[in-house]
Amino acid sequence: MRWLGLGAVLLVVGCGPTPAAEYGEELFGDSKLSESQYNTFSCATCHSTAATPPQGKVYAGLSLHNVASRPHWWGGYETNLLDAVNFCYTAFMRGVTPLTPDDPKSRALYEYLVSISPDAQAPAQPFTLVKDITDVPRGSAEWGADVYRAACQDCHGEAHTGKGRPSKLAPILPEVAADYGVAFPGVAPGLVFIEKVRHGRFFGVGGNMPLYAREALSDKDLGALLAYFEL
Template sequence: MRAALAAALILLGCGGTQTVPAATLGERQFSNAALSTSPFNAFSCSTCHQVAKSPAARNDPGFNLYDVVHRQTWWGGYETTLLDAINYCMTEFMGGRALAADSDNARELYEYLAANSADPSAPALPLTVVKNVTGLTNLTGDTAHGKDVYDRSCRRCHGDPHTGNGRLTSKASIIPEDTQRVFPGIARQVAVEKVRHGKFFNIGGIMPLYPAESISDQEIADVITYLGF
């Protein structure tokens, strides 16, 4: 604390350097993959979440975090503090060390989210993890709508279908080819499973799961049909 104060006084002494508000720093951190301590991580919070009063039409796996600080619980009731909810993402998806409650990063993220939380009675959001995906594999999909879903959702990480051009990280599979090569005959099933379960249910990897609230069964059928699974 004393060191921070001394540093601040020195800065002031050198010609009135403006302090950037914590919420502004937090907004930057929200889109900064280097917030994670893992050198292999390419995800930022904004890869999977929006923070917007009027969110863009995206199928993000993670919910819109507008009003998030006022919710009573997070992750469908599994997390009872906001920091734990954030740190679950940090450790499971971004491969980083959990943010300490008294760290600058945690405080700045909090200030940013608080600045975007207008409704003090905002309810906790339901989270439906779809366990059984067998029926979904046989749904007929609509290619045109599937392209739309892909562009609004999967493209950010996977880049162009078939080539992976523009993908966020070389860890993101080239779909559908990588999957068809590794899982001949069951690639469609694997894709469905991947979207619904992500890395969980012993599947592994770093892809997030998509709860029912984030993408419908029909939209999954549409997107995997568009991809040629």
């Protein structure tokens, strides 16, 4: 528990859901937590809170069950929980000003995260970033269609049409790759696609899409997705 300046809040831990935790749960599912009018993501877009991985759904982020009981976050890059949250808030949710410890919204969110952390201590979760992009073997296109629905469709809408996507800022897949040959001459479009999925907006790639670590999406699932998209 390393949310600096929140000592007083710790006193309520273990007393069941508090009104603040309930407000925090609302904020967790609310894209309006971010002040940016272009943001359509809430914490719940990318994180489950379940103790066991949900079936039929692939989240970019880890489950936040027991998150407040972990010793560090982001594979050890973050040693303060608020910083770990602010990473998502600014990088993905287009938040301009990071959440501060004494902001009532941060406090409520923190209490909610504590309320979904029943164990006093929990192990840090592995987070394996794929830094060097290499091609992956293509898998089953049928499987790839399932991967698309489970991992990408919430934000990108239906494949080939984008139907149902919450924001047009997320391009239609795989059609967006049609320009890759011109934009990235000499690089196979499949590789550009893999880089986007593995790096999100990092390592020179722009945007606000989350990255997928190996734990979130295996190379096998990625290969199936590429087969489905004939990339």
